[in-house]
Amino acid sequence: DAMVIQNPRYQVTQFGKPVTLSCSQTLNHNVMYWYQQKSSQAPKLLFHYYDKDFNNEADTPDNFQSRRPNTSFCFLDIRSPGLGDAAMYLCATSRGVGRDLRRELFFGSGTQLSVL
Amino acid sequence: GESVGLHLPTLSVQEGDNSIINCAYSNSASDYFIWYKQESGKGPQFIIDIRSNMDKRQGQRVTVLLNKTVKHLSLQIAATQPGDSAVYFCAENGGSNYKLTFGKGTLLTVNP
Numbered sequence: 001d002a003m004v005i006q007n008p009r010y011q012v013t014q015f016g017k018p019v020t021l022s023c024s025q026t027l028n029h030n031v032m033y034w035y036q037q038k039s040s041q042a043p044k045l046l047f048h049y050y051d052k053d054f055n056n057e058a059d060t061p062d063n064f065q066s067r068r069p070n071t072s073f074c075f076l077d078i079r080s081p082g083l084g085d086a087a088m089y090l091c092a093t094s095r096g097v098g099r100d101l102r103r104e105l106f107f108g109s110g111t112q113l114s115v116l
Numbered sequence: 117g118e119s120v121g122l123h124l125p126t127l128s129v130q131e132g133d134n135s136i137i138n139c140a141y142s143n144s145a146s147d148y149f150i151w152y153k154q155e156s157g158k159g160p161q162f163i164i165d166i167r168s169n170m171d172k173r174q175g176q177r178v179t180v181l182l183n184k185t186v187k188h189l190s191l192q193i194a195a196t197q198p199g200d201s202a203v204y205f206c207a208e209n210g211g212s213n214y215k216l217t218f219g220k221g222t223l224l225t226v227n228p
Binding site for chain 2: 110
């Protein structure tokens, strides 16, 4: 089945130690997103790629970076994780079609990040 | 800033009852809305969507109502089942082609 796959499911890192989270998709969608979701809160958009065009949210800290080497893969890099960065990180995709054809986002199962 | 929020953080119902989850939005530019279901430890799962040129849309056991006058969205679940227990989020696009902003979520608990 076509899907959005996130690895690893759980990630533990140390305070200040760089960490990379991975996402792949078999949907061939042109838009990929990274959301951060803290406990009992709504997912918060960090940034998204429309094809190769990177779009950062205004309030996303510089500590968070992303790479999209090809259509299928997208990575979230946290350069110096702090305790406040512990959260579920959700990858999502969408077809990114025109204005008259809004479409839903398809989410992966997330990576739960712990910072020690 | 503009945001999407929910009136009730928790909702507890009996199995077989109907559930209604409400959502208020404030961005008048939003013209696309979605309800997602999120079970513990999983990513959000699409339930139903609605465009601003509609005021009602029905799916299997679910109905979404949109009242643009008061900027209100609701999700109705008929004959609620234990498997419906989850957190439900509304999301709106703020006029964007492909960005979604999520509301705070409502925890639905279905008692057998």
